[in-house]
Amino acid sequence: MSMFRAVVRPLAPSIRTPFLVSTFPLSRNFRVGLEEADYRLHPQLLAKAQSLRTERDKLLKSLTDHGYDPAKALEQTRLDALASSLARYEQFVPTLDDLHKLAVSQDPESLELRDAALEEMEDVKQQLRYITGKIKKALVPTHPFASYPCLLEFRPGVGGAEAAIFARDLMDMYISYLTLKKWRYSILHVNEISGADGITEGILSVEEPGAYERLRFEGGIHRVQRVPTTESKGRVHTSAAAVVVLPQLDSGGEDSTAAERSFAPGEVRIDIMRARGAGGQHVNTTESAVRLTHIPTGITVSMQDNRSQHKNKAKAFMILRARLAEKEYAEQVAHERQSRSAQVTSTDRSDKLRTYNFPQNRVTDHRCGFTMYDLNGCMDGSSLDTLLDSVADWAQEEEMKNLEITE
Amino acid sequence: MRLPPARVVRAWRESPNLAQLLPEVRSIANAHSELRWISEYVREKLTDRAAKGMKVSDNDVQRMINRLCYLRGQKGFPLQYLLGSQPFGDSLDIQCRRGVLIPRWETEEWGIKVAQGIRRSHPFFTEVQRDSDYTQVSVDNAISEHEIQTFGVLDLCTGTGCLALLFAEQLRPPKAKFVYVEGVDKSPTAIELARLNRGNNARAFEGYGTAVVFTTADILSFDITTDQFDIIIANPPYISEERYHSSQHITRSVRNFEPRLALLGGPEFYRRIFQLAREGEVPAVVCEIADEEQLREIVEECVDDEWVAGGIRDSAGVARAIIAWHNP
Numbered sequence: 001m002s003m004f005r006a007v008v009r010p011l012a013p014s015i016r017t018p019f020l021v022s023t024f025p026l027s028r029n030f031r032v033g034l035e036e037a038d039y040r041l042h043p044q045l046l047a048k049a050q051s052l053r054t055e056r057d058k059l060l061k062s063l064t065d066h067g068y069d070p071a072k073a074l075e076q077t078r079l080d081a082l083a084s085s086l087a088r089y090e091q092f093v094p095t096l097d098d099l100h101k102l103a104v105s106q107d108p109e110s111l112e113l114r115d116a117a118l119e120e121m122e123d124v125k126q127q128l129r130y131i132t133g134k135i136k137k138a139l140v141p142t143h144p145f146a147s148y149p150c151l152l153e154f155r156p157g158v159g160g161a162e163a164a165i166f167a168r169d170l171m172d173m174y175i176s177y178l179t180l181k182k183w184r185y186s187i188l189h190v191n192e193i194s195g196a197d198g199i200t201e202g203i204l205s206v207e208e209p210g211a212y213e214r215l216r217f218e219g220g221i222h223r224v225q226r227v228p229t230t231e232s233k234g235r236v237h238t239s240a241a242a243v244v245v246l247p248q249l250d251s252g253g254e255d256s257t258a259a260e261r262s263f264a265p266g267e268v269r270i271d272i273m274r275a276r277g278a279g280g281q282h283v284n285t286t287e288s289a290v291r292l293t294h295i296p297t298g299i300t301v302s303m304q305d306n307r308s309q310h311k312n313k314a315k316a317f318m319i320l321r322a323r324l325a326e327k328e329y330a331e332q333v334a335h336e337r338q339s340r341s342a343q344v345t346s347t348d349r350s351d352k353l354r355t356y357n358f359p360q361n362r363v364t365d366h367r368c369g370f371t372m373y374d375l376n377g378c379m380d381g382s383s384l385d386t387l388l389d390s391v392a393d394w395a396q397e398e399e400m401k402n403l404e405i406t407e
Numbered sequence: 408m409r410l411p412p413a414r415v416v417r418a419w420r421e422s423p424n425l426a427q428l429l430p431e432v433r434s435i436a437n438a439h440s441e442l443r444w445i446s447e448y449v450r451e452k453l454t455d456r457a458a459k460g461m462k463v464s465d466n467d468v469q470r471m472i473n474r475l476c477y478l479r480g481q482k483g484f485p486l487q488y489l490l491g492s493q494p495f496g497d498s499l500d501i502q503c504r505r506g507v508l509i510p511r512w513e514t515e516e517w518g519i520k521v522a523q524g525i526r527r528s529h530p531f532f533t534e535v536q537r538d539s540d541y542t543q544v545s546v547d548n549a550i551s552e553h554e555i556q557t558f559g560v561l562d563l564c565t566g567t568g569c570l571a572l573l574f575a576e577q578l579r580p581p582k583a584k585f586v587y588v589e590g591v592d593k594s595p596t597a598i599e600l601a602r603l604n605r606g607n608n609a610r611a612f613e614g615y616g617t618a619v620v621f622t623t624a625d626i627l628s629f630d631i632t633t634d635q636f637d638i639i640i641a642n643p644p645y646i647s648e649e650r651y652h653s654s655q656h657i658t659r660s661v662r663n664f665e666p667r668l669a670l671l672g673g674p675e676f677y678r679r680i681f682q683l684a685r686e687g688e689v690p691a692v693v694c695e696i697a698d699e700e701q702l703r704e705i706v707e708e709c710v711d712d713e714w715v716a717g718g719i720r721d722s723a724g725v726a727r728a729i730i731a732w733h734n735p
Contacts (some may be wrong), residue, residue, distance in 0.1 A: 194421050257523055272722040279725050281646055281670050283658045284443075286486050287437055288512065297639050304436075307444060308494035309512040309722075310519060380735060 039128035041089065041135060053083045068082050082138040089131045089271050094125045140399045141230060143213060144329065145247035150212035151188070152245055154202040157221060161241020162228035164198025167241040169379065170222055171202045174215075177381030183208035188315055196230065203319065212247045217353075217367075217391045219245040224357030236359060240352070246322035247329075259317035267322070269293040272309065292316045299323055335352055363387065368394030428480040431660065441486060445475050448490045470721035481662040485509055496573045499608045503567060506596045508669035510569040513721045514642055514695060517728040518570050521693050522577035525638070531558050532581060557585040559636035561689070563626050563680060564643045565590030566669055568601030568619075574610040574640065575619045585616035589636075593625040594668060601701065624635060626680055633687025641680055642695040644672030650697075673701075674708060681731070691732040693719075698728040 041049070056079035059072055102117040154171045156163035171190075178185045184207040191201040206215070223240045231237060250259040271291040277283060289304035290312040301323070303316040355364045356375060363378045364371045370390040377383035410429055418435050419426040428438040449471045457463040478484040486693075487493045487503040493510050495501045496519065503509050526532045558580065562571040571590035580586045592598050601621045612619070624631065633639065649672050650656040661670070677694060684692045696702050702718045706729070710716045715734050721727040 078639065209558070257519070270722060278656050279721065279723050280511060280649075280695065280727060281642075281644070282650070282656055282661065282697075284485050284509050284511065284661050284665070286432070286441060288440075289436075304440060306494065308515070310496065310515050311494065314497075402571065 001031055014185075027136065037173075037262075039125045040093075041132055045136070045139060047101045048139060049082060049086050052079055052139075056080065056083050078138075081208040082134065082135060085131050085134045085138065089128065089135060092124055092128050092131065096128065136400045137396065140396065143216070145216075145325070146213040147210050148212045148247040148249065149205070149207045149209055150215055150245055151248050151319060152206060152218070152243060154199065155242045155244075157201065157240035157242050158197065159224075159237065161193070161196045161198055161230050162224075162237055163239040163241055164193050164200060165196060165223075165229065166198075166224045166239060167202065169224075170241050170243060171199065171204065173379050173381055173384065174204060174218075175381075176186060177384045178204075178206060179209075180381050181208075183211060189303060189318070205318075206382050207248075212245065214388065214392075215345065216245050217388075217395055220353035221356045223352050224358070225355065244326075246319075246326045248318070249321050249325055250318050257314065259314065259321045262321060263294075264316075267295060268317075269295060270313070288312050290316050292320050294320055294324065297324065297327070309344055365391055367391065370394075424476045427476040428474075431480045431483050437639045441479065442472075442607070444475065444486070444490065445479070446472055449475065481549075483663060484663050485660055488664065495569050496576050496611075498611050499569070499572055499576060499604075501567050501572070501604050502600060502607065504596070504600055505664065506666050507594070507600050508566045508642075508665055510567055513723075513725075513727050514570060515573065516721055517693070517695065517719050518640070519577060521640070521728075521730070522574050525695045529558075529637075531584065531637070532578070532670055540689075556583065557587050559638075559723060560586065560588040561636040561639045562588065562590040563639060563641040563683075564669070564676070565601055565621065566597050566642070568597075568604045568621060570640055571601070571619055572604060572608055572611070572623070574639075575617050576608075578616060578617070579612075580616045583616075585618070587635075588617070588619045590619070590621045591624050591626060591631065592621070593623070595623050597669075598623045603701045610619065626683070627675065631683060633683050633689050636687060636689050638691045638693065639680060639684050639689050640693045641676075643676035643680065644668070645672050645676070645697045645701065646670045647697075649674055674704060677705045677709050677729075683712075684733075688733070691730070693728055693730045695728050696726065702726045702729055705729055 003118050056076060059076045059079065063069065063072055063076065099117050099121045103114055103121060152171075152174055154167045156167040159166070175187075177183065186205050186207070188203040188205050189201065192199055192200055192204075221240050221242055223238060225236055227234055228237050228239075250262075269292070271293070272289075279285075286307065288307055288309040289302065290309060291300060291302040292313075293300045299320060301316045301320045303312040303319070306312050306315070353365065353367055355362075355366065356378070357364070360373075360374060361375045362371060362373050363375055364386060368390050370387065372378060372383065372387060374383050378387060414435060415426050415429055418429055418438060421435075422442070424442050425438045425588060427436065428441055429435070430565045432438045432441055438545070449468055453463045453468055453471070475489050479486060479489055485503075488505060492500050492502050495510050495515055501510050558578065560571070560574045560578070562574070564569075565571050568590050571588045575586065575588045578586045590598075590601055592601065598621050605619050605621065646657065648671065651662070651667075654662075657670075680694060683689070694705075696705065696718075699718070706716050710731055713734055714731050716729060716731040718726045719728040719730055
């Protein structure tokens, strides 16, 4: 009898006695409780998955009827994985129900089978857990910019010169990370402060497709606790630097004016830090600074790093476009969130997302609570991947939670 | 105008090199940029030297930076002569030498505007060649077919070759079509430099059917057949005698270091360019000009009823180029 209870309790905690068990066909009606959530899909999620499957069937039909279309084919392969998982899920659920029925039945004939049934149930649950995870992952909508390269912007926060130095350190950290990954990158813009080894602004362009997906959770405030080089009395200071991750919509290589042409004439004001006078052959100016102002939003971008004004302008347009795309997306997400329930947690832009503590040789990510005692490895980029992995896992879980709340 | 002493002191406190640069570059922000470019250049150059096995000390780096800042700020050397080159267009790096005009950003700006405009709207670039067109080409008319399939650009007063190479870079011919760019200059030094630049920047247009040719010729006294070209572009000398000698209009660095030959000129060049265009029935002409006044003069003098003309302004708001095309 005791064994019997052990089985039933996790499934339906309110049911204690064999008497009740025999009167209710439990396995059919059980509510999705906390423990079940990881091997049963929420009915609404299930419905969504099923509707996606019908969509896939339609796609398949249109592909055979109207000929090949690469975009559709890609979408179909994505849905194929979901459909096969769903098929397996639907195959396993009745098995689980049957086994459960067997396990809880009072029939003396099946009593001897109970042991085997229980073992089998555990197996099936294990399988289901795996499949449900896969289905949920497939149901999480992919970020619209996931496959794009990205821009990383670094700016010092509170903490004066030390913050500027930390911004530089952060930039170096990502640069060595990119070098280790063998991803192509270029430094678009660095504004160094004189006297110390710090920066007031730095922009990196990461040209690897999909870099945005990998690095997008890096955007936010990074906090540092250490004894700054500018400190004379050996006190530990806390300062911060901000990282902004933007999707890079233009490659910036092949067609240098593509970004410029994506704006309507008059939408962007171009200011050239011009030399006064006749210009042309009369003067030979090296001033190449360009400032763009996007009139509808008031966003400004200045660029002066390159000796060529044309290149400065092209880069500035690229950055402006990335900032606008990010802003648009953020507004869209905020809007959606407002219309949903308040419980939805935010996966991006949370404040103070990470602390780098030098005296303790520790890096802590405040969102996923992951702590790593390998600060040097982190700062030289070699163990940053571990950190990024745990953040990505956390983000995925959050997304899935959101999925359940919103459905 | 005299530099405010406070500015010099402020620059000096940051770095003596900045103060050294000020007399020529005037603003601290600009001095910062130039110092950075000079330092980058010196470091790169000395790293190259060290890689070749020569001994290089930190002292050498600083000494070389000091020397370049001195030449730039105190003697007024153009930065492009000191660093040896000027970036141009999307990927070109144009070598600069004494005796040849340094490419200006205004030239780059209108050059890109015009080239992109042609590439985007000229039927030669927008009409895709159909496969059936190949079969119609017989041996007899292959040569004339080839002419039809080639877009010709004539760059007069080419100097470093920057405009010719810019058009070669920007005008990418579609499949089975060709772009032919010819640069002409009176100065053999300029043509030699232009050929060097063509070699250095061949990467920008190789793999396409693009050819760039440079010829030494004085356009004022030589006859040039122009009937194979679709556009004439030019950056002729356009500074008048009067302006050349007034320090209000022309900076010291330009007068002292850049060639008179590439600066002093005026209407005679535009007259000749339009005459060449008419002789060869070239459908379009684009030339750099000094200002609006000159634009009006040229339109009055050289553009007749068969032509339509307009101006292109640069980002500083000055009328910088005249664009004229044949009215069919």
